Amino acid sequence: xxxxxxxxxxxxxxxxxxxxxxxxxxxxxxxxxxxxxxxxxxxxxxxxxxxxxxxxxxxxxxxxxxxxxxxxxxxxxxxxxxxxxxxxxxxxxxxxxxxxxxxxxxxxxxxxxxxxxxxxxxxxxxxxxxxxxxxxxxxxxxxxxxxxxxxxxxxxxxxxxxxxxxxxxxxxxxxxxxxxxxxxxxxxxxxxxxxxxxxxxxxxxxxxxxxxxxxxxxxxxxxxxxxxxxxxxxxxxxxxxxxxxxxxxxxxxxxxxxxxxxxx
Amino acid sequence: xxxxxxxxxxxxxxxxxxxxxxxxxxxxxxxxxxxxxxxxxxxxxxxxxxxxxxxxxxxxxxxxxxxxxxxxxxxxxxxxxxxxxxxxxxxxxxxxxxxxxxxxxxxxxxxxxxxxxxxxxxxxxxxxxxxxxxxxxxxxxxxxxxxxxxxxxxxxxxxxxxxxxxxxxxxxxxxxxxxxxxxxxxxxxxxxxxxxxxxxxxxxxxxxxxxxxxxxxxxxxxxxxxxxxxxxxxxxxxxxxxxxxxxxxxxxxxxxxxxxxxxx
Numbered sequence: 001x002x003x004x005x006x007x008x009x010x011x012x013x014x015x016x017x018x019x020x021x022x023x024x025x026x027x028x029x030x031x032x033x034x035x036x037x038x039x040x041x042x043x044x045x046x047x048x049x050x051x052x053x054x055x056x057x058x059x060x061x062x063x064x065x066x067x068x069x070x071x072x073x074x075x076x077x078x079x080x081x082x083x084x085x086x087x088x089x090x091x092x093x094x095x096x097x098x099x100x101x102x103x104x105x106x107x108x109x110x111x112x113x114x115x116x117x118x119x120x121x122x123x124x125x126x127x128x129x130x131x132x133x134x135x136x137x138x139x140x141x142x143x144x145x146x147x148x149x150x151x152x153x154x155x156x157x158x159x160x161x162x163x164x165x166x167x168x169x170x171x172x173x174x175x176x177x178x179x180x181x182x183x184x185x186x187x188x189x190x191x192x193x194x195x196x197x198x199x200x201x202x203x204x205x206x207x208x209x210x211x212x213x214x215x216x217x218x219x220x221x222x223x224x225x226x227x228x229x230x231x232x233x234x235x236x237x238x239x240x241x242x243x244x245x246x247x248x249x250x251x252x253x254x255x256x257x258x259x260x261x262x263x264x
Numbered sequence: 265x266x267x268x269x270x271x272x273x274x275x276x277x278x279x280x281x282x283x284x285x286x287x288x289x290x291x292x293x294x295x296x297x298x299x300x301x302x303x304x305x306x307x308x309x310x311x312x313x314x315x316x317x318x319x320x321x322x323x324x325x326x327x328x329x330x331x332x333x334x335x336x337x338x339x340x341x342x343x344x345x346x347x348x349x350x351x352x353x354x355x356x357x358x359x360x361x362x363x364x365x366x367x368x369x370x371x372x373x374x375x376x377x378x379x380x381x382x383x384x385x386x387x388x389x390x391x392x393x394x395x396x397x398x399x400x401x402x403x404x405x406x407x408x409x410x411x412x413x414x415x416x417x418x419x420x421x422x423x424x425x426x427x428x429x430x431x432x433x434x435x436x437x438x439x440x441x442x443x444x445x446x447x448x449x450x451x452x453x454x455x456x457x458x459x460x461x462x463x464x465x466x467x468x469x470x471x472x473x474x475x476x477x478x479x480x481x482x483x484x485x486x487x488x489x490x491x492x493x494x495x496x497x498x499x500x501x502x503x504x505x506x507x508x509x510x511x512x513x514x515x516x517x518x519x520x521x522x523x524x525x526x527x528x
Contacts, residue, residue: 076367076399083369084362091355098348103340105347108372114391124388127378130410135340146394 004046004132004170005253007036008161011052011142012178013243014093022055022085024092032176032243033100035250036137040102042254046132048164049097049104049139052157056089057082057142061154066144070151079152082144083110094139105131107138109155115147120155125167132168140164158224162231162238170236173228174252176243181260182225200263201229225262233264268310268396268434269517271300272425275316275406276442277507278357286319286349288356296440296507297364299514300401304366306518310396312428313361313368313403316421320353321346321406325418330408334415343416346408347374358403369395371402373419379411384419389431396432404428422488426495426502434500437492438516440507445524446489464527465493489526497528 009032016025040047053061061067064078090106097104113123131138142157158175165173179187180195187193196203204222232238241252241259251258273296280289304311317325325331328342354370361368377387392402406421422439429437443451444459451457460467468486496502505516505523515522 070398073399079398079400080362080367080369084358087355087358087370091351094348094351098344103344105344106351106372108370108375111372111375111388111391114388114394122388124375124378124386127375127410130378130412134334134343134415135337136343146391148394151398 001133002044002046003172004048004168005039005172005174006048006050006161006165006168006170007249007253008157008173008175009049009051009093010175010177010243011054011057011157013176014051015054015056015089017055022059022089024089026092026096028244029093029096030100031246032249033096033102035247036097036253037100037102039250039253040137045253047137048128048132048168048170049093049137050157050161050164051089051093051139051141053086053089053142056085057144057154060085061144066152067154069147069149069153079144086141086143090139090141093141097137097139103135103137104139105136107131107140109140109143109160110145113145113155115145115150115153115155117149118147118153118155120159120163121148123163123167125164128164129168156224159227162227162236165231165236166234172237172253172255173231173239174249175228175238175240176249176252177240178243180242180245180248181240182262196260197257198261198263199225201226228262229264232262238262265397266308266310267436268312268429268432269303269436269438270312270314270425270429270432270434271513271517272421272437272439273313273315273357274439274441274507275318275321275421277440278315279318279320279353281319286323286353288353290356290360292508293357293360294364295510296513297360297366299511300361300517301364301366303514303517304401309517311401312392312396312432312434313357313401314421314425314428315353315357315403315405317350317353317406320349321408321418324349325408330416331418333411333413333417343408350405350407354403354405357405361401361403367399367401368403369400371395371404373404373407373424374409377409377419379409379414379417379419381413382411382417382419384423384427385412387427387431389428392428393432420488423491426491426500429495429500430498436501436517436519437495437503438513439492439502439504440513440516441504442507444506444509445504446526460524461521462525462527463489465490492526493528496526502526
């Protein structure tokens, strides 16, 4: 069986806010798509792509308080709006990958998985495995999933990607972020911030971690890094790289060290 | 728990072929959507909508021989194209229902279910149940699903609808077709064809059943009717009605007899 790589494309890398409206960042997305295509051509990987939500998901989730679960029928409009908005973004990501020559197929996490208190308790992993074996590149996303306790919960792409990497026994996870990796402090406000070539759980305490640029409803940066560390602790190579720097996603997919390697 | 109704919208009712290209039949689809909205307003049903593929699915499936399963990597392009095309049609059906005021949410059968030799062996029915209990109207479709034996197989909406009706313990299945129900012979070529108010398994032998207008890759009409009869045999009211006749879908959803009732 070919090596399996999971690519997480950060929501803020694939989207932007234009006059308060969620827009796809086609230029950046198309560049990443062609890097994916190049990596797949060079190595015959199997691949799963997971993209974040950016303003497509975060805005309606915030507006209707769905980050606190579903407790009230007035949130139904928000559930419909959020799911619709994520379908729309996913449609564009699949299109971009298809146009680049990738055998991309939409994969809907909310039809596949069930959460309990925000954690995945069921997921149709074997279906993904089957499609991968046919040569398909399933394209999933962070989304609102049914939650046994809260009605619905947000499942962040940053949790889904390492979860699937573990279940599918991936060799590598690449996270394309809106910064170049993990920094010693927030590079957007601190000019002395250093990019860390490696980050291990020992280092976590001394850092002031900050999230991505946009409003994020999917929980703090630390939880996301811990999820990546868990994957790393099972022998999966995990790297956070810049989703803006041309060539970095391709290099990381091929195993080059161009961002921050996440260690246990 | 409110009554549950499953509505199957025939592919040929929601789409048309325009100069060889698959198009959404927005006028007809929007009318059906507003009838769905009316029925939901009058009765507080829970509802699942399943739509067929029409040329959106049948054309690429035929072109790449996917109705015979997946045996060859050259079919991968066809798999990608078919899944994409069905996502596109589903996007429009959900949009039409949302615009009519229905809490419609896309539901992807290929992320949820697994087939073996064309038959459903696994499906995330409990997830659908959960979303229904929140007030969501899941909108699924006939699609290409992973098949343990054949690689992939077509799962017709005409099989998925009665399957879900049985699993979800629906009270009623309404099939909106491109004809007014089941006829004694093909009404498109025989002027003496009579609309049958009822059809039971006893009657099946004496009929010359024909499929829908468009090329259909989902198996013969008889198999579909038998699937509906099986639902009927478990006490579910099953009716085939015209998806073109204004008001008929709404009436059938509300329990009026305006087409052919399918009996055991």
